[in-house]
Amino acid sequence: MRYDPWRDLAENWPEVDVRIEPMDGRLLGELRYPTIRLRAGTSAAQRRCTLAHEIVHLERGVDDCGAWAAREELLVQREVARRLITTDDLRSAVRALGPDADRRRLATLLEVDGETLDLRLSLLTDAERRRLHGEATAAA
Numbered sequence: 001m002r003y004d005p006w007r008d009l010a011e012n013w014p015e016v017d018v019r020i021e022p023m024d025g026r027l028l029g030e031l032r033y034p035t036i037r038l039r040a041g042t043s044a045a046q047r048r049c050t051l052a053h054e055i056v057h058l059e060r061g062v063d064d065c066g067a068w069a070a071r072e073e074l075l076v077q078r079e080v081a082r083r084l085i086t087t088d089d090l091r092s093a094v095r096a097l098g099p100d101a102d103r104r105r106l107a108t109l110l111e112v113d114g115e116t117l118d119l120r121l122s123l124l125t126d127a128e129r130r131r132l133h134g135e136a137t138a139a140a
């Protein structure tokens, strides 16, 4: 079953309060335990990615998240990309859309934002890439 950060939050972090509200600058989310703020006016896919991001911080024992922690950020972003887009998800999406599917349609089908999709694709091993290519060729 596809990872659902909203269900994860309800089940494992019931004390955490999520607020969807206007935010300063270009910030998409902010964690200040026990509150997570998500930027209003973003897409459901964007909020899904941002919420997953803040949950990974919580799991790692990080209670607040900001731009100062570059190493923590990179680690969290990679974990989010792997968690939201499993290899199986990616394979079925590529199978469904064909080898030349554009990135936006792929992201929509996977319910993620473009950045998360790009990062996930960049994390593929050569073996995974070959398997994906095989799926796409079989679908064509």
Ligand SMILES: [Zn+2]
Residues within 6 Å of the ligand: 053, 057, 065, 066, 073, 076
């Ligand atoms: Zn963060």
